[in-house]
Amino acid sequence: MKQYTLAVATVLLLVVLGGATALGLVDPYYQLVLMFMGVNVILSASLNLINGYMGEFSCGHAGFMAVGAYVSSVLSVSVFTKDGRLGAALFSPDLAVCLFPVILLVGALAAAIAGLLVAIPSFRTRGDYLAIITLAVNYIVKSIIENTEAVGGARGFMGMKKVVDHMGEVVDLPWMMIWVIIGTVFTLLVIRSFVSSTYGKGIVAIRDDEIAAELMSVNTRRLKIVVFMISSGLAGLAGGLFAHILGYINPGSFTIMKSTEALVMVYLGGMGSLSGSVLSAVGFTLLLELLRPLQLIKWVVVPFMLILLMLFRPEGIMGSREISDLFPRLRAYYRTGRE
Amino acid sequence: MPLFQIQELTHYFGGLRAVHKFNLTLRGGELMGLIGPNGAGKTTVFNLACGVYQPTQGDIRLNGTSLLGLYPHQVSGLGIARTFQNIRLWYNMTVLENLNVAQHCHLGYGLSDLFLKTKTYREGEGDIHRVSQDMLEMLGLRDVANEVTKNLPYGIQRRVEIGRALTMKPRVLLLDEPAAGLNSAEVVELMRLIQWIQKEFQLTVWLIEHQMKVVMNICTWIQVLDFGATIAEGTPDDIRQNKRVIDAYLGEEVH
Numbered sequence: 001m002k003q004y005t006l007a008v009a010t011v012l013l014l015v016v017l018g019g020a021t022a023l024g025l026v027d028p029y030y031q032l033v034l035m036f037m038g039v040n041v042i043l044s045a046s047l048n049l050i051n052g053y054m055g056e057f058s059c060g061h062a063g064f065m066a067v068g069a070y071v072s073s074v075l076s077v078s079v080f081t082k083d084g085r086l087g088a089a090l091f092s093p094d095l096a097v098c099l100f101p102v103i104l105l106v107g108a109l110a111a112a113i114a115g116l117l118v119a120i121p122s123f124r125t126r127g128d129y130l131a132i133i134t135l136a137v138n139y140i141v142k143s144i145i146e147n148t149e150a151v152g153g154a155r156g157f158m159g160m161k162k163v164v165d166h167m168g169e170v171v172d173l174p175w176m177m178i179w180v181i182i183g184t185v186f187t188l189l190v191i192r193s194f195v196s197s198t199y200g201k202g203i204v205a206i207r208d209d210e211i212a213a214e215l216m217s218v219n220t221r222r223l224k225i226v227v228f229m230i231s232s233g234l235a236g237l238a239g240g241l242f243a244h245i246l247g248y249i250n251p252g253s254f255t256i257m258k259s260t261e262a263l264v265m266v267y268l269g270g271m272g273s274l275s276g277s278v279l280s281a282v283g284f285t286l287l288l289e290l291l292r293p294l295q296l297i298k299w300v301v302v303p304f305m306l307i308l309l310m311l312f313r314p315e316g317i318m319g320s321r322e323i324s325d326l327f328p329r330l331r332a333y334y335r336t337g338r339e
Numbered sequence: 340m341p342l343f344q345i346q347e348l349t350h351y352f353g354g355l356r357a358v359h360k361f362n363l364t365l366r367g368g369e370l371m372g373l374i375g376p377n378g379a380g381k382t383t384v385f386n387l388a389c390g391v392y393q394p395t396q397g398d399i400r401l402n403g404t405s406l407l408g409l410y411p412h413q414v415s416g417l418g419i420a421r422t423f424q425n426i427r428l429w430y431n432m433t434v435l436e437n438l439n440v441a442q443h444c445h446l447g448y449g450l451s452d453l454f455l456k457t458k459t460y461r462e463g464e465g466d467i468h469r470v471s472q473d474m475l476e477m478l479g480l481r482d483v484a485n486e487v488t489k490n491l492p493y494g495i496q497r498r499v500e501i502g503r504a505l506t507m508k509p510r511v512l513l514l515d516e517p518a519a520g521l522n523s524a525e526v527v528e529l530m531r532l533i534q535w536i537q538k539e540f541q542l543t544v545w546l547i548e549h550q551m552k553v554v555m556n557i558c559t560w561i562q563v564l565d566f567g568a569t570i571a572e573g574t575p576d577d578i579r580q581n582k583r584v585i586d587a588y589l590g591e592e593v594h
Contacts, residue, residue: 190454197453197460198439198446198467201432205440208429215389217415217444217507226450320431 010185014178021174031177033289035245038180039238040281042187044265045274046234051263052271052320053195054227055207060118060134061235062258063141064111068236069243069254070151072107076100076244077159080166093166100167100179104240111236112229114141119228123221138256145251156250164244176245183241187234191274194230203227204272235262264306269316276318283317340403342367342543343419343511348397350380350387350567357383359567361397363545365511370537371545372558374578376588380567381547382424385513389421390414401510416444420509422500424516424547430489434480434499437488438471441503445470470506477539478502478532494525501532505540512536514546518553526550530557551589555579563588 017034020026026034043061050058079090079099091099114137122133146154167175194200202223205213214220243249261284269280287305291298309316324331341364348361358380365371373381387394390411399406406414415421420441429437445467452460475481478498483491488499497517504512517533518526534557537544548554554561555575562572565587571578578584 193454193456198442198464199448199450199453201436201440202443204432204436205429208431209427211391212423212427212429213440214411215391215415215421216441216503217412218440219410219412219443221410 038184042238044277044281054203057131060138061262062254063138064232064235065239066254068107068111068239071110072240073243107240108237112233115232119225158248161247270318272320273318275323372554372561375564379564418510420504420507421513
C-alpha cells in the first residue's frame, strides 16, 4: 500500500479533477486557475532544485520556460495543422492525442539543452556569476523570440488551441487538465527520486561545503550541470503546458517578472523543501487570483506580504522540512515502508 | 614501488614560496607524522597532495600513477581521503547522509538507473548504506546515525569526519590536526582510534598534529617542516633530540 500512495493520489486527482471537469462541474475559470497551479508547482519545484537544494542562485527560469513553450508550440502547430511552416499537416491531427506528450518532452529536452549551454560556462566560476548569467540568458531568449518573425516576433505565437480542441473532438476528455496533472506528478517524482538518492544528495553537500564535497569524491562540476539541466528541462515542460493551456504565447509572458514569480514561490515555500514548493505554488497562484480585483495595486500588496514574510519567517513556510516531518507518525509509517 | 610518493614538491603563492622541494615516500602501513610551526606549509602540502592546488614543480604519485592535473574528486576516487583542520562536515545533513555522500566514487549506477529505479540502483544504494552502517557500528556512532551533524558535540563531529573519510575506502588517510579542540580524555581516545583504524583497514596514515603527545606516541616516522622545507626526519626519538627541530619548533621543554 505504502509504495502506491503516489500512484493512488495521482489516479484520484485525475479521476476527481478530470472527471469533474469532463462533466462540466468546474467553471472554466477555475479550470484555468487549477491548471496554472500545476504549472507553477512545476516551476517552483524545479527552481528549488538549484536555488534551494544546491544553494546556487539562478534567476532566469522564465527563459528556459520560454524555450520549452516555443519549441513545443511550434512543433505541435507545424506537425498537426496546416498553418505551420511545414505546409500540410505532417501527421493527422487525430494523432495529437497520443503524440502530445512527445511534443511536451521535446520542448523539455530543448530547454534542458539550453540549460546545458548556460551551465557549462557558468559553473567554471563560483558565486554570483550564475545569477548574472541566468539573468542575461532570460533577456537574450526573450529578445531572440521578439526578433524572430517566424514565430510571430513580439506579436506572439498561436494555433495551439486548434490542436488542443481537436484532441477533445477525438476523445472527449479535458486533455490539458489531464496533462497538467501528469506533468506535475512527473516533475515531483523526478525531483524526489533525485534528491533522495545518494547521488542527488551530493547537491546538498555542495550547498553545505563545496570544497569538502569535491575532496570527498563528489564530481561537483558534473553534478551541478546535471542538476541545472534537470531543472531547466522541467521549466521547459512547464512552458509547454502553459503554452497549450492558453493557446497563445508571446515573449512578454516570459520576462524577468515570471522568473521573479518562480523565485518568490521557492523562497516562500522554503529552500530545499519539495512540499514547501508545492504549497507555496498553490497558495501563490490563489493569492494572485484573489487579489486580481485590486489590479495594479496587487503588485504593491504581494511584495509587501513578501517583506512581512521575510521579516517574520525568513526560512519560508516549510523551512527545509517536508510535510512528513511535521507528522511524526506519517513519517514513521513511510520509513517502515521503505526498509 | 612505493604506495605514495612525493618528489621535489615546490609550490609558490605568487612570490611566496610555501613549499620547497618536499619529498615523501610511503611504502604502505606507516603512521607518518608531519609537524612544524604555524605557517610552515603543512596544510599546503596536504592540499597539494589532494589536488586542491596544482604544484609549481614536482610530482606526486599514488601506486606509480601521477596525480598531477587531476581534480580533487578524481584524486580522492583513486584512494586518498582526508579530514580537515577545522571540521568540514556537511552540517545540514545527518551523520548517515554524510557517510553516504562520501561514497560518490563508489556509486555503481548512472542517472538512468536512478530515475528508473533499476536493480542496479537499488543494489548500489543498498551497498552504500551497508558500508555506512558498518562504519557507524565500528566507530560507535550508531546512536547518532540520524542526527543532523551540526547538533553534535565537537568530539563526535571529529569522529564522524574520520568515518566519512574511511567510507571512501582510501589507501592513504590524511588527518589534518585531528586532536585540535579535543580535551585530554578525547585525545587519548583519538590516539587509540587512529592506531586501531590503521590496523583494521590496513591504512597508511599521514597526519599533521601540534600536540606532541599524539605525534610522539603513535607515529612511526616524523617529518619536520619549517618555512616550507624539511628540516629533519626520523623516529620520534631522533626528532626529540634533533637540535634544529628544538630550535625551530619544539623549544627546550620537550615532552
